[in-house]
Amino acid sequence: MTEPTPEASGSGEPPSKNALKKAQKEKEKAEKKAAAKARELAERQKKEADDAADVSVDSYGELPLIGSKDFKPTGKPRVDLADIEKLEDTEITFRCWVENARVQSAKLAFLNLRQGLNTVQAVVAASDKLSKQMVKFCGNVSTESTLAVTGLVKKVKEPIKSASIKDFEIHITALFIEVKAEVPLPLQVEDAERPLPSEGLGDEDEKASETGDARPLVGLNTRLNNRTLDLRAKINHAIFVIKSGVCALFQEFLSQKGFILIHTPKILGAASEGGANVFELKYFDRPAYLAQSPQFYKQMLIASRFQKVMEIGPVFRAENSNTARHLTEFTGLDLEMEFQENYHEVMSVLEDLMLFIFKELNSRYEKETELVRSAYHVEEFKLPESGKVPRIPFTEGIQMLRDAGEELGDYDDLTTPQEKHLGRLVLEKYNSDFYVLDQFPLAIRPAYTMPSPANPLLSNSYDMFMRGQEILSGAQRIHNADLLAEMMRKHDPPVDPNGLGTKDYVECFRYGCPPHGGGGFGLERIVQFWLGLPNIRMCSLFPRDPQRVIP
Known part of the structure; x- marks a missing residue:
């Protein structure tokens, strides 16, 4: 480009310094643009040449x-x-x-x-x-x-x-x-393979500690907030393969025993079982409630001449419990059955069911179990033999705890630390991580529980435990309408046997119902305690607790 002459500028004066600088910049800009185009052309030509020479051009991409598009398989x-x-x-x-x-x-x-x-x-x-x-x-x-x-x-x-x-x-x-996966990822899957920072709820994952390899430990909240990535971890796949296996084994064993799979309502027109800890929802123009358990319906089916029933389904509990073993929505493994002469017949079925599940998990799901336990370094689950499951009367369990230094009354309910303590004592005495407590105090059981003939302050009820923590609550149920109504009125708090949520249930026993009992397991707890996991939320795909309803 030539510099402008005085005549070309329309003035007799020479161009100013600013005009010269501007012209120079324009010249440099044009040169850079031309150079960039030349480079781009050269790179394109090189790429085309490389592609032409790329022997693998049809083998990757x-x-x-x-x-979404035409694609030839x-x-x-x-x-x-x-x-x-x-x-x-x-x-x-x-x-x-x-x-x-x-x-x-x-x-x-x-x-x-x-x-x-x-x-x-x-x-x-x-x-x-x-x-x-x-x-x-x-x-x-x-x-x-x-x-x-x-x-x-x-x-x-x-x-x-x-x-x-x-x-x-x-x-x-x-x-x-x-x-193609977008990067960066909000959570590295390899970090989800590692154990949680602590045995807490993981609420302080932002302050996660550092390990020897300088990688930060990712807390539970971060994992749950990015759950689809978290669930890709092999350890999580193994957990849910095992969870699926427990359900399959539950049905396999009980089907062989003549149990029928049922599906009871989860939306109720009235709060049942006393009305506490239920979720209320709007059902068209009136309130309804999410089921706390299938209990009433299981018993009504026994009254309907279904001798043995089982169910796998969601259970909803409006309990503001922010612990490592509580969820507001969990999966219940329920069963109910007639017995002939003694409710211990039901207990025997429940014990053999769990022994079958444990043994088959050890054989059919050994790979998955070892994978998870290798991360958390948990002791192998100690199993008793069939017919030798420790059945400990509640009063004996109380005495074991007293002898070990605990202070509690004859009819007090056990706290979680006391349950764990008793579990350690039972393991030491019986070499078993699985056991039953029998004959619980009547005052701490539901109103439909049959009182004990040996002691009116006790009941024909039982809990089952894994590693010192409860997995099942069960009992003989009252199968006489008059006795049931009486016990409901005496219960603390009282339950109205003529209430909207209880009348049909009580009345069904007026038409003749055999003696029966059963129980309800928490599926997530079985998986948690079998694998020795620090938090039950790890056993729920998308857990629900008092603080979490998404994702």
């Missing part, structure tokens, strides 16, 4: 969103990594996600790939058939991205410590991103 069968030992030297295709990806050099990258509870090391190595561009792409895939991978299964000389599959690795020949 990001796929269109499946289902490959038709390749997908493999489960659990079967990898049978596939040595075979090329396989499988879906997985990325735990970790790293570029080792221009010609080598490593990935840790996960499918379910299985993880495998994968290698991407440049060669005549695999390009450096593919190595770079694979080594930079974002953590948690979902992939479709094809590769050769190769046996390794030394066990791989960083993967659950230790004797084999995948030599990748094709890798496509099906769904």
